[in-house]
Amino acid sequence: MKNRISFGPKLARGRLKQIIFILSEVIKIAFKAHPKLLTAVLILNALWGFSAVPGFYLEKLILDNLIAGMNAPDIRAVFNRVALFLAFALALSLFRNILGSYNRFLRRTLSKYVDSELDVLIGNKISRLKLSDIENPEFKDRFNKVQRESGRRAWGLMMPLSDIPNYVIGFGSAVAILLIVNPLISVGILLFSIPRFFIDSRFIKKDYQLDTQMSTKYRIWGWLRYYLVENRNFLELKLLELTDYLSRKMRKISLEVIEKRIELNKKREVSSFLGHAPLTFYDYAVSLFLAFQVIIGRITVGSFQLYVRSLRSAEENLAGLVSSFLEIYENYIYVTDLVWFLNLKEETLKDDQSRVLDEEVENIEFKNVWFKYPRTKKWVLKDISLRINNREKIALVGENGAGKSTLIKLLGGFYKPKKGEIFVNGVNLNDLNLDIWRHKLAVLFQQFETYPFSSHESIGYGDIERLDEIEDIKNSAKITGVHEYIEDLPLKYENPLAPEFEKGVNPSIGQWQRIGISRILFKRHAQVLILDEPTSNVDPEAEAKIFNELTEITKKKMLIFVTQRFSTVRIAGRILVLADGKVIEQGTHQKLMKLNGKYARLYNLQAQAYISS
Known part of the structure; x- marks a missing residue:
């Protein structure tokens, strides 16, 4: 089928293979959504990583010149050099600000395209599934999670991936400077970052398990919200005085979910603090070591500033790298639901x-x-x-x-x-x-769809390839007696059939039934x-008129x-x-x-x- 992204018949075995496989498929979606934007975001991320290191070196030059200039005979020359370095630093800062702003703009824009592409992908897939799958309660719970999470999780899986080149370049550049002082400093940064990775990854899995456990409650909460906020039948809510009851029921579910999340988040924050503590102590130990190097005259104050900034940059970029991998892992777990959904066996219409x-x-x-x-x-x-x-x-x-x-x-x-x-x-x-x-076949089910768009569309959907044949649409409406009702609307056949839209109306149930019958009568080849x-x-x-007309037009059917x-x-x-x-x-x-x-x-x-x- 055209414009279809294939996720293959089976997921690859092995966690790493699965992650790589799913990452590649999400990138395909983003690339299909807008290839130029995706390429631009990746390039800008790499530029951002490269652009940080010159700033550290400029700070070193400024400090060294200031200290050396305190006893220099030519103060003007020192001032001119410092002013020049500050001008370069200002230009670099402005460049990075512009780069960052433009990158954020492109990311937000790309995310909209990805969300739109996913909505279309999910909509197309659900229409091709077997009815027995769609009506399965287990499917409904998991699909509800796909609907809630797939957009932001697919985007959340891809964006950390695009950040990795930035963090790798930033970390590598900082480490290259630290190697001048002592190669073991970089090894220590790596070792003391490991606890955080394992602690956070464990809680990511627990968070997903809680989300899965709460799936049915989320679905009930969604229905309650629909009845309270989006349902058109507010009159029934008022007459039956259901608002307070449904609100209490909704709040009870919300509180139950929130309490479980609070309990998990408390444990997560305590463990996260313990996991981060070793690296914090290590940072101050290295800073003390570098300060001692200044005192004994092995390095200058400017070099101290350069190395400390490089140390912090290495830690920040490694933390960013670890966060990116953790974010990829967290979103990967959720995106597996999307991939499960897209891998479901479709209804076999033909072979x-x-x-x-x-x-x-x-x-x-x-x-x-x-x-x-x-x-x-x-x-x-x-x-x-x-x-x-x-x-x-x-x-x-x-x-x-x-x-x-x-x-x-x-x-x-x-x-x-x-x-x-x-x-x-x-x-x-x-x-x-x-x-x-x-x-x-032309079928009107007992619970047929009431499309809120125009009558033109709502009837024309009966034979989508003939949607522009307005005269035939009107003829179908005349048979069911709904034509006069539509003609009296402000915009006639282009009038929205929902009060939420400008000039929209809310047809009675009887009028909707006539529109529904008109829809199937419009299907010429049925x-x-x-x-x-x-x-x-x-x-x-x-009713008598409609059935008399039906008898007449279905003589050969x-x-x-x-x-x-x-x-x-x-x-x-x-x-x-x-x-x-x-x-x-x-x-x-x-x-x-x-x-x-x-x-x-x-x-x-x-x-x-x-x-x-």
């Missing part, structure tokens, strides 16, 4: 052996189909056998939980039967190219129309609709009654009423309610 269904859909047949959802024991469908022919109008009726919506999911290839088979034109659905098959409770919130008059409202079920040529996962009755309305079974009982109950009212 070399897949059959492409070019011809018209003549029939669909379920043969002894059994199904239960993953990680559950209850059979939702039991031994379903039925055949639907082209141009048939089929209604699926039954109480909630009877298996009607599940039947549609299987027909779309989102799940596979646990037992039995589904055939399209005599070909097993498992052998079909699902991509082509789904192009022949041969099988499937509607799950399509008019449950539409008034009876509009297969229409399957799920409904609980028996006022519209009569348009079906055949009604299938489901109960406890089985088809217990089927036939026309008249036949089923004569049968006086489940269908007749449900119909009479609903009819009696209308008569009574």
Whole structure:
């Protein structure tokens, strides 16, 4: 698939190999996001490292000249030299300030590009996963962590990597100066930095383990925040007086997470102090040694300043290097979740052996189909056998939980039967190219998406390649009766369908259902129309009109609709009654009423309610 970054079928074995592998993949993302910016950031980091050392040497020259000039006969000459060195130091300082500011600007800009690239990458991936994976609670917990952490962690993995050349150059330059005094000084810096590395790396792992442990709570917290802050149904919150209760629940989760983090951070800070202490004592011991060298006349005060600054620079750059590796390790642990996600096996829509269904859909047949959802024991469908022919109008009726919506999911290839088979034109659905098959389906699910953009887009998404065909979009809206509503909006078909936007509106549930039906009607090449409770919130008059229009425009197509409202079920040529996962009755309305079974009982109950009212 175009613009896809491959993370390979398996992660490399071994921690170091994994880190290198993941680093390389994150760099690929950054390079794909903006190659020029990434290159510029790396070059500027290297320049920053090189530019520090000349400043140390200029400080040495200034101090040496000041001390020597105290007894010099030509004070003006000394002043001129010092002024020149100070001018160089000023120029260098200004250069480093400009370099640093520009580098920070480029980093912030690059981070936006990387975040955008990751959002697109994650969005594309989730759309290609199997429904059974997406609905898995364990997947939801880990994916929630991917959503929370992947952007900043991927960036946090790459930026320390770009800092490493800066720290290596800075450390190497400082060490080169210290070698003049005593080579062992540099060895000591390395040795006394080791405890910090191991202590911090241990707590990084503990922090990740705590984050994993809290994943479900984070997800619950996210839902609570949505209901309190982002949910549009504020009226229900006010009427039910839920705000205080949900706020308390949200605060309780927050406090639980915070308390666990405080406990871990206390231990981390104490251990970190103990790990840093040896290097602090070593720094003062070396400074004392250098001061003694000045007293006995082996080095000048300027050299003392140069060596002490070099010592501190070596320590700071090594600390920066250690921090970079620790940051890489910390972010690597989190980015493994992103890589896990990007490595998940995708839904197989087609392969070399897949059959492409070019011809018209003549029939669909379920043969002894059994199904239960993953990680559950209850059979939702039991031994379903039925055949639907082209141009048939089929209604699926039954109480909630009877298996009607599940039947549609299987027909779309989102799940596979646990037992039995589904055939399209005599070909097993498992052998079909699902991509082509789904192009022949137009499905409106019971919980369909309400896109907050324009009506033009919300309806046009039904056939994305024809998004610009506005007249056909309007024709679909006219069939469902939503055209007049849209035309009355300030911006008509370009009006936002969410009050959060300027001039945005909040359509009623009934209007949304009409927009949803318009969306599937806009799918020109669909041969099988499937509607799950399509008019449950539409008034009876509009419902009758919609179904009359549907009957007319689907004369040459297969229409399957799920409904609980028996006022519209009569348009079906055949009604299938489901109960406890089985088809217990089927036939026309008249036949089923004569049968006086489940269908007749449900119909009479609903009819009696209308008569009574």
